[in-house]
Amino acid sequence: MELQDRGKMHECQEKQLAGICRKLLDEGKGDVILAYAGGEIENSTIPLFIRGCGEIERLKYDEYCYPNLAKYLLENKGKTGIVAKPCDARAIAMYIAENQLARENVYIIGMECNGMKNMDGSLAPGCCECSVHVPPLFDVLVKCNGEVVEREQYTNTGAPAGYEDDAVFNAVTGESGNAGDDNGVNEDKPLEDKSLERFKKELDKCILCFACRQACYGCYCPVCFMDRTMPAWISTDPGMGAKMVYHLGRAMHLAGRCVECGACERVCPSGVKIRYLIKEINSFCKDVYGYRAGMNPGEYPVLAAFNKDDKEIGFLRSE
Amino acid sequence: MKCAVVPREKFKSAVGLLIDGYVAAIPVKENGVLEYKKMDGKAGEKDLAGLAAYAVDCDELPYKSPKEFLFPQVEELMVFDNDSCTAVEKDTRDKIAVVGVKPCDLNALKVLLTVFFQGKYKDDNVTGRRENIMLIGTGCAKKKPGCFCDERGINKNFSSECDIFIEKPVDENDSFRFYSFTVGGDDVLDRLVTGGFGSYSDYEPACGQREGNGCEKEELVIEAEETELFDTADWEGISERCLGCGICTYICPTCHCFDFRDALAGNKTIRYRCWDSCMYPKFTLHASGHNPRASKKERFRQRVLHKYVYVKKNFGYVACTGCGRCIRSCPAGMNIRNVVREISGIRV
Incomplete structure (x- = not known):
């Protein structure tokens, strides 16, 4: 995928996010929504706690949304909405499996994700070899093309919920799943140096x-x-x-x-x-x-x- | 105070002469991380002068501050057993030349030395090390993302808080200028001039004259009393994003809290001092189990007020020089500059 397409992709997702957050607050489904805002420093984002419609204006979603948000869920903030990339959604699923979090207390806005970047523009660690592009757990999914899918609709289409179906994903994005890893480690390859x-x-x-x-x-x-x-x-x-x-x-x-x-x-x-x-x-x-x-x-x-x-x-x- | 002019072509050998006889601590980039490395190998093996000259020229800030040369992360103090107790001899063999220290860090070291030397307690370990260190300062060409030294009243182009300050040429026809501010620095400049690497010129105080960054005034300060801020500021909201990882305190050039620990080594016990961090749950934890700073709200309040209120009250300086390391490194985007602005009533 070309870089400018990526930018456009996040723009679409950001627009949808704002709508979803507004709806959540209006319907009273979340006391607080964990999302991203632009950082002071160029090419960075910071966690944003949305508690009122005014804060939605600060919302940002671009290729630098690397901070981890799901850990704040453990602080028991009541009914919480969260913008979740696949890794964040996996953390939430793990918290639920480990009895740290009640499913009904969290509303997950899943983001289809192609990897985030470091401040210097390189692919972030973890994203380099990531093979999960659709969150395995979500209430509503914002796809790369900006399409918004409810959980029920998504399972109805029969698509696997986020498992490493790279073939399906690549058909959508036209990109190979493994972007290569400049750290010299690749999940699927045997480890070269175990010394x-x-x-x-x-x-x-x-x-x-x-x-x-x-x-x-x-x-x-x-x-x-x-x-x-x-x-x-x-x-x-x-x-x-x-x-x-x-x-x-x-x-x-x-x-x-x-x-x-x-x-x-x-x-x-x-x-x-x-x-x-x-x-x-x-x-x-x-x-x-x-x-x-x-x-x-x-x-x-x-x-x-x-x-x-x-x-x-x-x-x-x-x- | 002296000033020597060193022509471009003699710059590298002049820097070589500066660090001659010292273990040079030079910022070196490895795997994308710029860090001070002690070059204690034989001088011939590496192009030390070249590395040092590069470090002076380099316009980046090492990820850790140079405070570790004065105040190491771990320091053994004494060894004892049932019958005896001996103080650990201070390691004074190495004379270290720290090369390419930027004005923010130089000012931070000044704060550290003040804290360890001018207060009620004098710390010979820290101040003793200063005598064995030659600080070679250099200016910053441009502000990095997150830097706010100008708001903290620090001139990024010049500082006299060092032994030697090297000023880079402003244009192609200009030369390097080496300023000395201590007796040790004067000696080195003498050697430099007698060695034919440069010539003395009238001392020209560069601060403010050479495109200072309009920083003579400390804008970013907290005027309010501690009592006004302790309970009234929304510390819970301010610290909500903080993960408590403490990386801000480790890389901060002025953070100086420490802890004493004992470690068993055979049948002896070593008592040592190591860095502590107010971001940690163990910080100031009482033996009773009570912790006066039980959550991140209290811990973050301690960090901000210590830097901007307590040190200033006790020693006269604000313990933040605007190097921006904590802002750049924070995984949750905490920004001390914005926090100070917020609580001092200046809206961002």
Whole structure:
């Protein structure tokens, strides 16, 4: 898809969004709507909390809508509407599956998405290799061409609700699903470098600021194990040992729970690219248990479910 | 205070002479991230002078501030066991030359030094390090997105809060100007001139004369008293977007809160000091379990009021220099400039 088409696509979607938000407020379906507004800095957007019609004028939807909105849902703001890209919708589905959120309290405005951009115009991390372009969960869907589809209508057409049906998607947009990944990691390709050296090289850059944890959809424990003091699990000395405990611990906690939004890499101030580790565990869950986080809110979380037919190869992957 | 004029063709070797005998900390771009790197290898192995000259010329701000050279993220203080306790010797072997520090960061380091030196408590660890550091400053050609140094009364083109300030040529016929502001800086300039890399000229205070950015006045300040803002400002609404990730405090050039921790190493215990962040749930958590800053509303209020009210009240400076790092890096688009404008009654 040409760049100018992309711009037009978001313009169409933005116009529809404003209408939907106005309707939501009028009908009293949402006390607050989580959406995007233009940022102070060029090529950026910021989260917007719409509580009245006046704020709708600030609404923006363009190719820089990368901030994660779904995490605010955990703050219990009452009936909430949310503008959700596929990764955000997957996070919502995960929250519902993990009993963190009641489905009836959230109205999901799904956005068909072709990937968002970083401030510098490159494809955002997560978007590079994303294969889910239609949110798996929504109440109303705003398609790339600006068409608005209600949930009932959408299922009636028989189209799969957001599963990786790239063939259907590509027929619509005329673009190949995989835009390539300049980080050298591709979800479907086997990992090239699994060495300890690579891991250490990435960890070397880490300053243990925990920003990735705060930005992550999957990290919502009231008290993170890293924040426990009695006893303390690690020292705050950013040595290799503490960094390994943190990153491996986080990866294990995210096993089968990462919705591939890329927020961890986007927020990292020192460019630590550790997502490959979590992706590896994600693809393990997909291969062994056929599970992908946030694709179906009715599905039991993979590590909370027991099935006697499960393969017993364990985490070490030794058959 | 001296000023030496260095012709373009001698610039690189002059910078080489400046950092000679020092471990150079130079902003280097790796994987798209510009960061100060300590070059402690042998000088011959890398083109240090070239890197340093590039850093002076480079018009970008490193993602982390240079505060870590004065106030490292982790610092061991003492080692003890049941019978004995020894203070950890301060590492004074390395003399570090920090190259290409922009005026916002230079002013921020001034605030840090004031906090650690002029208050009720003097911190020898931090101020002692200053003696081993040569700060080589340089100006900014243009404002980056999110920068607001002009509103904070900081001249992006010039600063005297360093040992040596290098002013870039304004046009093709112009030369570089090296200004010195400390005794150490004077010595280096002497070596530079006797070495034939430049010549002394009449000191010309560039501040304000050379296309200053109209920044002599601090516009962005909070006039109100803390008591007026503490409960009246809508802190809940202001902090609603904040994710509490704390990245703003880690990359901030003036944030200086720290914590003491003990770590076991064999049968000894190491007591060390490390950076803390007011954005964290553990910040000022009492042993009883009570936390005076229980939610992000209180934490964000602490961050803003500390920078703009408390430090100013205690030390005379506002602890924000408008470098814009927190604004550019925030994953949720928090903007301290807008918050200050809002609560000080100036509408955006």
